Amino acid sequence: MHAVSPATEADPAALLFQFLTMAGSLIGRGPYVQVGPAQHFANIFVGLVGETSKARKGTSWSWVRQLAYDVDATVANRITPGLSSGEGLIMEVRDANVANKDAGASDKRLLVHEPELTSALAAMNRQGNTLSQMIREAWDTGDLRVLTKNTPLRATGAHISIVGHVTRDELLRTLTRTEAANGFGNRFLWPVARRSKFLADPNIIAAPPLAPLVKGLRQVATFCEGLTAVPRDAAASELWGEAYPRLSEGQPGLLGAMIARAEAQAVRLSLLYALLDQSGVVGERHLRAALAAWNYCEASAHYVFGSAWGDPVTDELLQALREAGGEGLGRTAIRDLFGRHKSKGELDRALQGLEAARRVRREDRQTGGRPAEWWISEKE
Structure with missing residues (x-):
């Protein structure tokens, strides 16, 4: 983030969380943290909340998208715009169907960029739309299924990541109580983004050196090949024991519904930081970084949802x-x-x-x- 920030008006937080989402998509469905019967992979969902339409959310995404293309064109080609239906989401990561002579998706990684998240929220409110259910299943297990009348759609082992952009007013206006209560909302991180500075002519600033980032991400992708379970070391386990009670505390109202998966979100963030450090173990510093990232998202949620109950x-x-x-x-x-x-x-x-x-x-x-x-x- 330090490499890019001087050359953009984008909020460093916007750059960070979209970078983490892109990196998790690049890593794919290999490494995971085991929590009871659940496996938490490196895919995350981020709803970037701007105070206004001038928060430079799109500017921050442009840098992350460019970095993805530079790292691996194959991964970059798995970035798709828009969320409209559950069936459309499954089609991008569908399994092979021999009966229909459909080879299916050769790459189960998918990074969805939705520049108008309110459009997806509006689509979910339509009767019969399965988008909310499929997004929740994509976060939980990666196994998605819709029983259509003629051609059942199925995807197993899908690795779906999401970046959505929305303003605070739009989010509060379009997020229904149902979507907050059914767990759709708390599967997303909701960091607030603000314009970091004013650059009347960014072209006069030297282009940031992305080559070290590109090289590092390629090394991370190679390191993660074949990696499966990623445990915590002793120091991280001790820190987790200290942090867990606060993460598990409930909050009332809409805020409580939107941050109810604090523990799971922190687990995924800690995994991402460990993998970006090319470590097969979550260490104390990885967990501290994850908790700091979560604290920012929680503070953002207090700002966005704190005074609302969703009713x-x-x-x-x-x-x-x-x-x-x-x-x-x-x-x-x-x-x-x-x-x-x-x-x-x-x-x-x-x-x-x-x-x-x-x-x-x-x-x-x-x-x-x-x-x-x-x-x-x-x-x-």
Whole structure:
């Protein structure tokens, strides 16, 4: 990243996470970390979140794509744009089908670049669209299957990596509660990207020396050939034991849903750092680097999702209670807030969830008759 940063307005974090995604795609489905019955490979999903459309997300991707072409044209040719359907995703990594005289995909590595991630999120909301399910299976096992009426589609051992670009407002507007709750969202890392500097004429800056990076990545690819299980050494295991409780802590609301796979994400990042270091063992420094990368993604998630619950009723109610300040809102005012179109059960669930997360508190106020139920936002 130090080689490229002086010559671009792109955020170093955007360069880093897209580079890691590209490197994981290059490495392929060989090395893995065993966690119980699950195997975590080097493929990761990154949703790069720009504060605005001027965050230079596309600029950062251009450098990573160029590096991929310089390293291995074969891998670069496995970069494909767009996510629209689960069937389309499987077709890129499909198994051979002798009956249909289809030789299948000769290379099961695939790096999907989606410059408009909102398009994919919108596609998932269409009835019958299997994209969300296939993306989740691609992250979990790499074994994908859709039972179509005429020609069943199947892919086994697929090594799919994803880079998507989106603005914060677009993401919050299009990510549904279902996609957050079903685990689609937490299979992605969500680093925030900002414009790092202003370069009115980047052409006057000498082109960064990519040759050492190209040579190093080629050596990494060679090193990883035939490599399978990658264990942690003793120091890394001790550090993991210290970090694990915090990684495993739950968070309320949409934020909690989006970072619920913190442990697994840290495992994959540590594997990537070890392999880029051409090490067959995850060492302490690899894990520390992975935890630092995860901490950035977690902080980004707090910024992007921290004030949202992923439920329109809860989000609107919490915002209204915050605006009401210490005075709070009574039950009648809360019903009126929604035009009396929400049932008591819906409002109860929203209030009880906020109360359990200590975002609001209930008071019973004397009115001369039966005490009135009142709700006040807690200071955060």
